[in-house]
Each structure stands twice: as structure tokens, then as C-alpha cells.
Amino acid sequence: MLLTPGPTPVPEFVRKAMADVTIHHRTEEFEAIFKNTRELLLETFNMPEVVMLASSGTGAMEACVTNLTHKKALTINSGKFGERFGKICAAFKIDYTEIKNEWNTPVSVEAVVDAVKNDESIDAIFIQICESAGGLRHPVEQIAAEVKKINKNITIVADGITAIGVEKIDTTHLDAVITGSQKALMLPPGLAMIGLSNDAVAKIESHAKGYYFNLATEIKKQRTNTTAWTAATTLIIGLGAILEKIKEDGFDNLYAKTALRAKATQEALKAIGMEIYPKTPAKAMTTIYTEQSSAIRKILKNKFNVNIAGGQDHLAGKIFRINHMGLVEDFEASWAVNAIELALDELGVRAFDGTANKIFAQTMFKGE
Numbered sequence: 001m002l003l004t005p006g007p008t009p010v011p012e013f014v015r016k017a018m019a020d021v022t023i024h025h026r027t028e029e030f031e032a033i034f035k036n037t038r039e040l041l042l043e044t045f046n047m048p049e050v051v052m053l054a055s056s057g058t059g060a061m062e063a064c065v066t067n068l069t070h071k072k073a074l075t076i077n078s079g080k081f082g083e084r085f086g087k088i089c090a091a092f093k094i095d096y097t098e099i100k101n102e103w104n105t106p107v108s109v110e111a112v113v114d115a116v117k118n119d120e121s122i123d124a125i126f127i128q129i130c131e132s133a134g135g136l137r138h139p140v141e142q143i144a145a146e147v148k149k150i151n152k153n154i155t156i157v158a159d160g161i162t163a164i165g166v167e168k169i170d171t172t173h174l175d176a177v178i179t180g181s182q183k184a185l186m187l188p189p190g191l192a193m194i195g196l197s198n199d200a201v202a203k204i205e206s207h208a209k210g211y212y213f214n215l216a217t218e219i220k221k222q223r224t225n226t227t228a229w230t231a232a233t234t235l236i237i238g239l240g241a242i243l244e245k246i247k248e249d250g251f252d253n254l255y256a257k258t259a260l261r262a263k264a265t266q267e268a269l270k271a272i273g274m275e276i277y278p279k280t281p282a283k284a285m286t287t288i289y290t291e292q293s294s295a296i297r298k299i300l301k302n303k304f305n306v307n308i309a310g311g312q313d314h315l316a317g318k319i320f321r322i323n324h325m326g327l328v329e330d331f332e333a334s335w336a337v338n339a340i341e342l343a344l345d346e347l348g349v350r351a352f353d354g355t356a357n358k359i360f361a362q363t364m365f366k367g368e
């Protein structure tokens with residue numbers, strides 16, 4: 001059972017949709033498929049423009065940094081993915097400043113407002129919606145609204161790789177929202193997507209940059225239902241299939257189920273004495289702080305066939321993360337909390353009495 005916060009399992013109907021013969025990307029047949037996927041994506045992002053790139057999510061992060069910073073970037077670092085925005089700036093010798101916090105701590109709206117007020121050269125802000133390193137939710141929408149009051153020309157770029165397909169995002173004040181294929185969208189890795197505002201498109205077109213990741217070139221091509229370079233045809237077919245299914249079931253139903261599953265998992269684990277790591281937990285995953293992280297994960301994998309993620313860098317061996325993104329079955333999430341309670345029993349931490357499963361079921365199905 002794969003319950004890591006990316007990659008997530010690919011549903012059978014998506015695997016089947018991607019199993020057909022490879023078609024040429026410069027054909028009317030593929031353009032029709034591209035158009036359908038593109039329209040579904042525009043709806044998913046709820047933004048006026050979108051581009052798909054053949055790359056992992058980091059490629060889209062790089063494309064946004066290079067195409068949307070014309071003067072200086074402000075990057076928000078509360079974890080490995082926020083740190084990455086700064087590393088991209090450094091790699092391209094783009095001027096940047098960073099607000100750094102511990103991995104359980106979201107950036108405050110005031111800290112961003114102060115940074116912007118104190119440095120007029122900042123023209124773009126890069127932030128995660130959910131910082132997956134510690135599973136925290138940043139107050140992105142509030143930050144964007146406040147920053148736009150100060151200067152509406154500051155571009156807000158939100159990494160929504162573990163937020164798009166997880167919860168409804170208010171994109172009113174966002175200029176670019178990034179996502180990738182292998183998290184909430186339940187596809188194999190290799191496709192990145194960026195939703196764009198009209199202001200972001202104008203900024204990109206005013207000063208086209210780069211070659212492979214030149215977003216001006218891509219926007220122009222993708223508006224005609226093709227791509228600048230060879231399209232990731234198989235993944236675009238798969239993306240169309242998954243978005244059609246999510247739309248049919250209702251986006252709001254997916255968001256509501258994910259939120260409830262996250263809540264039920266967190267209540268269940270709290271009830272058996274586990275500590276939620278982030279101060280503002282995101283809905284994409286549950287992150288638990290425990291010195292027993294490695295031992296718990298080992299028992300889960302070897303004895304109960306549950307794969308969950310650990311932590312990186314200074315949090316290696318100190319946290320574990322359970323995925324809630326995608327079409328996770330209720331019985332999978334319920335089995336995961338059960339297995340954790342059994343692991344705690346085996347480690348002599350807490351005697352098993354079925355509390356985790358009970359609280360999970362009560363929260364998930366009884367609305368308690």
C-alpha cells in the first residue's frame with residue numbers, strides 16, 4: 001500500500017488510458033486530446049491561462065523563477081521546497097532575499113508585508129501553498145491579497161504541487177500556480193503544469209527568457225493546442241482521463257473527502273498520543289513528529305504492507321508523513337492508523353486497544 005505524499009498510486013483506469021499506441025504529437029488527433037486536457041486544466045486552476053511542460057515539478061518552479069523575476073525575488077523557506085526556490089535563483093544569479101523559518105512554522109503575513117515594504121526592488125514572491133517537507137500550509141491567499149494592496153505589480157508565484165487537486169484554491173490574487181503530475185493528480189512523474197493570470201502572461205511576454213523553459217514560446221504554442229517541443233503525449237492523455245473523472249465526481253466532493261480523511265487521520269493519531277508536527281497542517285498529508293519515526297515506518301512496511309514517507313535533512317528519522325492526496329480509499333487510511341497503533345504496541349510505547357481505528361471511523365463516518 002503506497003501512502004507516501006508523492007508519488008501517489010496511479011488508478012487503473014488512468015493506466016489503461018495511457019496504455020494505447022504512441023501517437024505523433026503533430027497530428028489533429030493529438031491536438032484534440034491536448035485541447036480537451038487544456039480546457040479541463042483551465043477549469044482545475046480556475047485561471048485564464050495554463051501551460052504544460054515535460055518536466056518534473058521543479059522544472060515549472062525554475063520556469064517561473066526565470067520568466068517572472070525581472071528584478072529581485074522574495075523566497076519563503078519553511079522547508080526543502082521553499083529552499084529550492086532560493087537555490088534556483090542562485091543558480092541563475094538572480095538577486096533574491098529569503099524569509100526562513102523552522103519546518104513546522106508557516107511564514108507570517110506581516111513578515112512578507114514588511115519585506116516588501118522595505119525593499120522596493122522585489123518584483124516577485126515565491127511560496128509553497130503546502131510545504132511538503134513538514135506538511136504545513138502557508139497563508140498564501142492572505143499574503144497575496146495584502147501584497148497586492150501595497151503593489152499590484154508584484155508577481156505572486158505559488159507552488160501548489162501538493163495543493164492543486166487537494167483543496168479549492170482562491171486564485172484571485174495569485175499570478176502563477178504550479179503543479180506536477182505525481183502528487184494529487186495521481187499520474188506517473190514527468191509532467192508539470194502552471195496556471196497563469198493575465199498579468200503574469202503580460203509580464204512573461206514583455207521580456208521573453210530562456211529556451212526550453214521559455215514560457216512566452218510555450219504560451220503562444222499551447223494556445224493553438226500544441227507544444228513548442230515534443231509533448232509528453234502519454235501523460236497528457238492520462239491527465240485528461242483523471243481530470244474528466246474528478247470533474248464527473250465533482251471537484252468539491254474530492255476536496256471534501258480529502259479534508260475529512262486528513263481530519264480523521266489526525267484525530268485518530270492524536271488520540272493515541274502522537275504529535276502533529278506542523279503548526280498549520282495542510283490537507284495533503286499528515287505529518288507526525290516522533291523520535292520513533294524510523295522504527296514505526298519499518299514495522300509498517302515489513303509487517304503491515306504500508307509505505308509512508310519519512311523526513312529529509314535534519315528531520316530524517318524524526319517525522320513520518322502519510323499521504324491524503326488523490327483517490328485514497330477510506331479503508332487504506334483506516335488501515336494505516338490501525339497499523340501505527342499496532343506498531344506503537346510492538347515498540348512498547350502504548351498498549352493496543354483499537355483507539356486509532358475507532359476515532360478514525362467516528363470522525364470519517366459518524367461526523368463526530
Ligand SMILES: *Cc1c(COP(=O)(O)O)cnc(C)c1O
Nearest residue numbers: 056057058081130132161162180
Ligand atoms: C514534490 C514537490 C515539488 C516538486 O518536485 P519534483 O520532484 O521536481 O516533481 C515541488 N514542491 C512541492 C511542494 C512538492 O511537494
